[in-house]
Amino acid sequence: MAIDAIEAKLRPPALPIVPYPAKMITLADGEIMVVREARREEVGVLLGTVYPLIGVPADYYDIVATRMYEELLGWYRYRTANEFVLVGAINGVIAGIVTSRSVSPKLGMSLHTLTIKRGLRIGAQLFAAKMEDHIEYQGADEVWIVAESPNGWRRWMIEYELEDRSSQYPEVRHELGGVPTFVLTRKLWNAVKASKCTGVRPVPPEVLAAANKLKMPDEYPQIPGFKR
Amino acid sequence: MSARVGIVGVGHTRFGNSSEYDLADVMAYAATDALIDAGILEQRRVVDQVVVANMASGLFCNQTSVASSLVSRMDMEPTPAELVENGPASGASAIKVAYMAIASGMADVALVAGGEVMRKVSGWRATDIVATMLHTEAEYNMGLTLPSFGGMFARLYMERYGCTERDLALIAVKDHANGALNKYAHVQVPCTIEAIADSETAHVVNNYVAEPLRxxxxxxxxxxxxALVLANMDSPKAKLFKKKPVRIAGVASATDTHCVHNRKDPLYLDAVRIAGEKAYAMAGVGPKDISFAELHDAFVILELAISEELGLFERGKSFLAVRDGATAISGRLPINPSGGLKSKGHPVGATGVSQVVELARQLRGEVEPGRQVKDPKYGIAVNFGGFGNNVVATICAKD
Structure with a gap:
């Protein structure tokens, strides 16, 4: 059997992914963050951005970064089905990344949200964009979500008033290791999206051009004195 | 005649997230900083009295008797140490108690340390704990919180005087500009009026907490x-200190009804006005003598209301001064050059002490470039307990 034939057998079946149109958000400090789909050829700059955070135990960056690193590789090497990656970039510098995948046309499985630049609610904006992608663009009726950090718990479970399905374990179990599963339904999304999700479309060409050249951050607030 | 009391040492932690640390250690850090600043770390047993300010460590940290803990951490036994609790005004109340100890002759040197570690619990739990200072039956049990009071207060103020949400955002822009330059501030990030008020995405970037407050x-x-080291400026011990003291010219407090609904007009903060009047009288100055102010802006609307009660601006007009830039660092009356509670943060037991640390640093000319008030003579701080039911005003002077 030819190598490419073996590879074809190793790859998961794929659902069509509906493109997510880029949008821009004016952050509190006045900077413009573009949120857009990451492209497969950008995996190197994404991995390089995530890697330094693998050694940061504070706020569970270590587990989130480690798992996101794996998810990015799974996406790049076609080992995770129907995965998509969104990136938030300020003048092209990566400020945050989210990963997620569609299990079926009606079910989304939220993976991870990683914020690099802090204090501007970038994680909240990227998580909202991920939910927007699942429900508004991929057409999911619900998204399964877990939190691996107290910050995630506050941001998602409490602020979105997610539906607690943990009592239905193991029938309802998120793919991330049996952590209690919460669900954003279309109804819940419709109730919160006006206050949680924002962004201006279309993004002006000159702004999008800057965001199309992703750069790894030179500084990490999580790693004082970081030098690349 | 009572003794003249001066600030001879100041200390401060970087405000933010210290939830991995023990409260007494956090306070010891600031206290050590103040003793070093005073030049008496090695001779710290000259301190006759330790006064500790804390609001709710029993609820936030399952830790009580923090005055005893602090003295032990500092290796200062057998120095007497007491805890003062007056809600979010605990810090300024502790300063007042230390002032009285020195002015009465009971002590020559006092160490005041205020601290709170609030982030061991969730933000929602922290809000609930702070709300326990409200009237139990009439307010707390009805579900009221401090942000909800702030929201109602802001709505009433806006309707009566024509202040807008954008005016509130301008205060935040000013405070964050100052806080971004303050090495001790929690949120050292500036914000723009475009981003938090004017842009299409502002309603989400700057979302509601308790409408109209965002x-x-x-x-x-x-x-x-x-932390502060206070001393009798006329005592022989005054020679021990390496810096020229900043004099506490006036310190006074006042109370108001516990239930806000029992006030004749909920927009009138009588305790602020009375505490301010008493502090002015004690200092022998008036509002026109004040060079800058540190006001308790747990909600930015309070910066406006407190400044009016102090007579710094006409009632219902202070937001116009903000529009004109009068309260910016370069304005005619800078307010919250530290960034205020809005940007610097509000560890409830520490805030009153932190405000007076800022007065002292400004009057010494020691703050970071870009946020130094020009040639200040008098600074006033207002520390606001409850929803204005127990308030302390402190005036410091550069002699």
């Missing part, structure tokens, strides 16, 4: 500590 109208939940 994220950028309210202080963050913050950990931290601040």
């Amino acid at each position: 994220i950028y109208s309210t202080c963050p939940v913050t950990d931290g500590a601040a």
Whole structure:
């Protein structure tokens, strides 16, 4: 059997992914963050951005970064089905990344949200964009979500008033290791999206051009004195 | 005649998230900083009295008797140490108690340390704990919180005087500009009026907390500590200190009804006005003598209301002064050059001490470039307990 034939057998079946149109958000400090789909050829700059955070135990960056690193590789090497990656970039510098995948046309499985630049609610904006992608663009009726950090718990479970399905374990179990599963339904999304999700479309060409050249951050607030 | 009391040492932690640390250690850090600043770390047993300010460590940290803990951490036994609790005004009340100890002759040197570690619990739990200072039956049990009071107060103020949400956002922009330059501030990030008020995405970036108050109208939940060394300026011990003292010219407090609904007019903060009048009288000055102010802007609307009660601006007009830039660092009356509670943060037990640390640093000319008030003579701080039911005003002077 030819190598490419073996590879074809190793790859998961794929659902069509509906493109997510880029949008821009004016952050509190006045900077413009573009949120857009990451492209497969950008995996190197994404991995390089995530890697330094693998050694940061504070706020569970270590587990989130480690798992996101794996998810990015799974996406790049076609080992995770129907995965998509969104990136938030300020003048092209990566400020945050989210990963997620569609299990079926009606079910989304939220993976991870990683914020690099802090204090501007970038994680909240990227998580909202991920939910927007699942429900508004991929057409999911619900998204399964877990939190691996107290910050995630506050941001998602409490602020979105997610539906607690943990009592239905193991029938309802998120793919991330049996952590209690919460669900954003279309109804819940419709109730919160006006206050949680924002962004201006279309993004002006000159702004999008800057965001199309992703750069790894030179500084990490999580790693004082970081030098690349 | 009572003794003249001066500030001879100041200390401060970087406000923010200290939830991994023990409260007494956080306070000891600030206290040590203050003793070093005073030049008496090695001779710290010259301190006759330790006064500790804390609001709710029993609820936030399952830790009580923090005055005893602090003295032990500092290796200062058998120095007497007491805890003062007056809600979010605990810090300024502790300063007042230390002032009285020195002025009465009971002590020559006092160490005041205020601290709170609030982030061991969730933001929602922290809000609930702070709300326990409200009237139990009439307010707390009805579900009222401090942000909800702030929201109602802001709505009433806006309707009566014509202040807008954009005016509130301008206060945040000013405070964050100052806080971004303050090495001790929790949120050292400037914000722009475009981003938090004018842009298409502002309603989400600056979302409502308690309408009309938004994220950028309210202080963050913050950990931290601040400390002062106070001394009798006429005592022989005054020679021990390496810096020229900043004199506490006036310190006074006042109370108001516990239930806000029992007030004749909920927009009138009588305790602020009375505490301010008493502090002015004690200092022998008036509002026109004040060079700058540190006001308790747990919600930015309070910066406006407090400044009016102090007579710094005409009632219902202070937001116009903000529009004109009068309260910016370069304005005619800078308010919250530290960034205020909005940007610097509000560890409830530490705030009153932190405000007076800022008065002292400004009057010494020691703050970071870009946020130094020009040639200040008198600074006033107002520390606001409850929803204005127990308030302390402190005036410091550069002699």
